[in-house]
Amino acid sequence: MRLNGYRFRDTWFLPAPRRAVFDAVADLEGYPRWWPDVRSVRKIDEDTAELVCRATLPYRLVIRMRRAEQDASAGRLRVHLDGDLQGSLAARVLGHPRGTTLDITQEVVATKPLLRRLSPVARPLFQLNHALMMRRGRRGLLDRLA
Known part of the structure; x- marks a missing residue:
């Protein structure tokens, strides 16, 4: 993998119905209401939105997400990413008796010049920043679904 390439995998257990989780995750425009690190979302068209994110480290990412797949019955979502990160994000929503x-899974290449330059030495910090952002996202989604 390239020095500025990243692969992230996160699994969240949510004590909520599968459909409620799917609907919340598919609604990009709703992210700022429950995910504090997603600062804004601008809808571009029916399949594309631009998100501005800022986690713990003092930089923001502008990411354009374009829907590639949205299948509620199969619980699959996939988007293409462009902007400060390029690549893809795939989500699988699986229901079971106690929740969802x-x-x-995200596979991205950092294209923001600052991230590209610093990736060789700051990679662990960028990974920690991502982990903290995802932790706050999970917490926010739990609150939203409660």
């Missing part, structure tokens, strides 16, 4: 598991 949300598996998220």
Whole structure:
């Protein structure tokens, strides 16, 4: 993998119905209401939105997400990413008797010049920043679904 390439995998257990989790994750425009690190979302068209994110480290990411797949019955979501990160994000929403598991896989290349330059030495910090952002996202989604 390239020095500025990242692969992230997160699994969230959510004690909520599968459909409620799927609907919340598919609604990009709603992210700022429950995910504090997603600062804004601008809808571009029916399949595309631009998100501005800022986690713990003092930089923001502008990411354009374009829907590639949205299948509620199969619990699958996939988007193409462009902007400060390029790549893809796939989510799988799986229901079971006690709630729902949300598996998220991101494969990205950092294209923001600052991230590209610093990736060789700051990679562990960028990974920690991502982990903290995802932790706050899970917490926010739990509150939203409660």
